[in-house]
Structures are given as structure tokens and as C-alpha cells.
Amino acid sequence: MKGANNRWLEQGDDALDRLIAERIDSPVPETPAPRPPRKRRVRTVHIPHALYLALALLLCLGIIGALMQTTARLPSFGNPDNPTNNEVSRRYLEQGLEETGAVNLVAGMILDYRAFDTLGESNVLFVAICAVIILLRLQQGEARPDDTAWEPRHDLILRTVGRLVVPLVLVFGIYVILNGHLSPGGGFSGGAVIGAGLILCRLAEGGERMGKVLSFRTFRALSTGALSFYALSKAYSFFTGANRLPSVITPGVPGRIFSAGLIPYLNIAVGLVVACTMYALFTLFRKGDL
Amino acid sequence: MELVMILMLVFTLACALFVAFTRNLLTAAIVFMGQSLAMSIIWMLLQSPDLAITEAAVGAGVNSLLLFIALRKIHAVDATAEREEAPHEGSK
Numbered sequence: 281m282k283g284a285n286n287r288w289l290e291q292g293d294d295a296l297d298r299l300i301a302e303r304i305d306s307p308v309p310e311t312p313a314p315r316p317p318r319k320r321r322v323r324t325v326h327i328p329h330a331l332y333l334a335l336a337l338l339l340c341l342g343i344i345g346a347l348m349q350t351t352a353r354l355p356s357f358g359n360p361d362n363p364t365n366n367e368v369s370r371r372y373l374e375q376g377l378e379e380t381g382a383v384n385l386v387a388g389m390i391l392d393y394r395a396f397d398t399l400g401e402s403n404v405l406f407v408a409i410c411a412v413i414i415l416l417r418l419q420q421g422e423a424r425p426d427d428t429a430w431e432p433r434h435d436l437i438l439r440t441v442g443r444l445v446v447p448l449v450l451v452f453g454i455y456v457i458l459n460g461h462l463s464p465g466g467g468f469s470g471g472a473v474i475g476a477g478l479i480l481c482r483l484a485e486g487g488e489r490m491g492k493v494l495s496f497r498t499f500r501a502l503s504t505g506a507l508s509f510y511a512l513s514k515a516y517s518f519f520t521g522a523n524r525l526p527s528v529i530t531p532g533v534p535g536r537i538f539s540a541g542l543i544p545y546l547n548i549a550v551g552l553v554v555a556c557t558m559y560a561l562f563t564l565f566r567k568g569d570l
Numbered sequence: 571m572e573l574v575m576i577l578m579l580v581f582t583l584a585c586a587l588f589v590a591f592t593r594n595l596l597t598a599a600i601v602f603m604g605q606s607l608a609m610s611i612i613w614m615l616l617q618s619p620d621l622a623i624t625e626a627a628v629g630a631g632v633n634s635l636l637l638f639i640a641l642r643k644i645h646a647v648d649a650t651a652e653r654e655e656a657p658h659e660g661s662k
Contacts, residue, residue: 386620456623464619472627479635558632565639 381531381540382461416564442484449477460547461540467550475558503556506549595646603634
């Protein structure tokens with residue numbers, strides 16, 4: 281509130297003069313007659329402050345007690361007799377490496393056994409960004425909000441730190457994606473790292489230069505292409521797997537970078553979708569265009 | 571290792587309480603970021619590095635960035651320092 285009022289003061293006399301001129305030039309609007317005060321009083325339930333505090337405290341304590349009780353009754357962590365230790369996880373742990381070829385069994389689970397779920401998650405991201413584009417993207421003729429006018433530009437500290445940090449962040453993200461089937465990480469985490477790096481790059485270098493590298497057209501091609509690749513390749517492997525047909529996709533030698541069948545490529549596809557979505561979400565909220 | 575775990579849990583709890591009770595929205599967003607970072611260390615100690623990387627990137631990185639933009643949009647951040655730069659002439 282305070283900032284909005286100060287704006288006229290700080291923009292100097294020009295803005296103030298313009299404002300005054302507008303006020304003088306514009307015809308004086310007819311002020312509507314003041315409405316007669318309402319006769320009927322709105323009845324509100326008046327709760328004393330102390331009672332309100334006591335009720336709030338009681339509610340909080342009740343919820344805390346219920347949660348504590350539930351936690352106390354949960355099976356203990358790591359107990360072999362827990363209901364979660366059933367034949368599904370046993371199968372994943374014992375034959376996952378052999379069947380999927382992924383050393384990182386989490387990647388083997390989410391991109392091979394449960395690849396369909398991951399496709400759904402990527403689609404959720406894609407639909408979310410589609411909705412944001414429909415709602416927030418500005419058309420060519422529409423006036424731009426003056427958001428970007430206040431963006432830091434030619435900020436020496438931000439630019440220098442950005443030049444140092446952005447390459448490291450991007451390389452780490454690419455490493456996390458490419459090694460998703462060998463070490464912790466994968467498409468989603470690596471994509472989020474890359475997306476954060478791109479956002480930092482945009483803040484440091486400014487929107488115009490970043491827009492040349494990653495335009496709306498590039499964004500569209502990358503995310504739709506990655507999703508289509510994911511859907512088509514998994515459709516192939518589901519088709520051959522369900523019909524017991526021979527497939528060209530083999531698990532390969534576990535531990536190598538080109539192994540684990542489709543998993544590295546699916547990781548790249550998921551990573552592209554996630555990175556593009558994060559970056560586009562930020563930019564659309566900020567400026568209304570890529 | 572146990573000590574680090576307890577420290578991080580206490581830090582997470584303190585951050586969460588602070589976020590709930592503070593009046594300054596910008597402080598709340600920054601403390602929320604710190605809470606996310608502590609949470610990612612907890613994931614690491616619980617031997618799930620996958621989650622730790624994701625929590626650090628999404629929770630501490632992108633999520634708080636989006637919160638900052640939202641604060642800027644509702645003019646909750648008093649950015650007088652940046653206002654002095656004035657709108658740039660010639661830029662669209």
C-alpha cells in the first residue's frame with residue numbers, strides 16, 4: 281500500500297503534472313446522491329476475544345492430539361512385518377536390476393514398471409502450463425503491464441554472480457538427468473534444477489536476450505515434442521510387452537550410461553518438460569509472454 | 571548424525587512456527603525457503619537423495635521464486651531501491 285502511494289512522489293514532477301492535467305481535463309463525474317443509511321442492522325454473532333482464543337487453542341490441541349495418536353499407532357519404521365513389505369517391493373528389489381537394467385531402482389520403478397503414472401504426471405504439468413498460457417499470455421496488441429520496467433537491469437552483482445553460478449547449475453541439472461538411471465536423481469529433479477538455472481539466467485541477463493534463446497516457439501516445440509516422444513515410445517514398449525513380442529529395447533549392461541533401455545531417454549523427455557514448464561510459469565507470471 | 575537430525579528437526583519446527591506467526595510476508599517467504607532447505611537435509615539423512623534434490627530445487631528454488639513474484643504483484647515488497655532506476659526509455 282505504502283509503495284503504491286509513494287510511486288507518484290518518486291517519479292518526479294512530470295508524472296504528478298500529468299495526473300493533475302488528467303484530473304482537470306476530465307469532466308467532473310456526477311456524484312451519486314449518498315444512499316440513506318440502512319435501517320435494518322446486520323446481526324453478527326459476537327464472540328468474546330477470550331472465548332475465541334480458548335476455542336482456537338482447543339481446536340489446535342485436538343488436532344495435534346489426533347495426529348499424535350495416529351502417529352503412535354503407525355507401524356514402526358523399517359519393521360520387516362510391515363504391510364508395505366509385500367511381494368511388490370520384493371519383486372522390485374530382487375529383479376528390478378535384471379528386468380529394467382537401472383542401477384537406481386527408483387528410476388527403474390517410476391520410468392519402467394510405473395511409466396504410465398509418470399506420463400500422467402508430465403501431462404498434469406503440461407495441462408497446468410497450457411492453462412497458465414491461456415489465462416496470462418498477452419496478445420500482440422495488448423499493452424504490457426509495467427512489471428518489467430522495474431526489473432533489475434545492468435545490475436552488476438546479479439550479472440556477475442549469474443555468470444558464475446548459471447553454468448554450474450545447468451551442468452549439475454544435466455548431470456542429474458543423464459545419470460538418472462545410475463545415481464539418485466532423474467528427470468523431475470534435474471529438470472527442476474535446470475528450470476531454476478534458466479530463471480536465474482533470465483533475471484541476470486534480462487528478458488530480451490533470454491527470449492532470443494528460448495522463444496515461445498522453442499518452448500512449444502520442446503515440451504510437446506518431449507511429451508509425444510514419451511507417449512509414443514512407451515506405447516511401443518507397452519504394446520510389445522503386453523503381446524509378448526520381441527522388442528528392440530533391451531536393458532543392456534547395468535551401470536553403463538547407455539543402458540537400462542528407454543529409461544535415460546524418458547528421463548531426458550521428462551526433464552525437458554519440467555524445465556520448460558518451470559521457466560514458462562515464471563516468465564508468464566512475471567511478464568505475460570515468453 | 572543423530573545430533574544433526576535433531577538440530578534440523580528443531581530448525582524446521584521453529585521456521586514453520588515463525589512463518590505462521592510473522593507479519594512480514596517477505597520474511598515469511600524467505601524463512602519458508604530456509605525451512606525447505608532444512609527439510610532437504612532431513613531427506614538426505616533419511617537416505618532418500620532423490621527427494622532431497624527435488625526438495626531443494628522445487629521447495630527452496632522455484633517455489634520461493636513464485637512466492638516472491640506474487641508478493642511483488644500485490645505490492646507487498648517495498649522495492650523503493652529498484653524504483654529509483656525508473657522505467658527504461660526505449661525498452662518495450
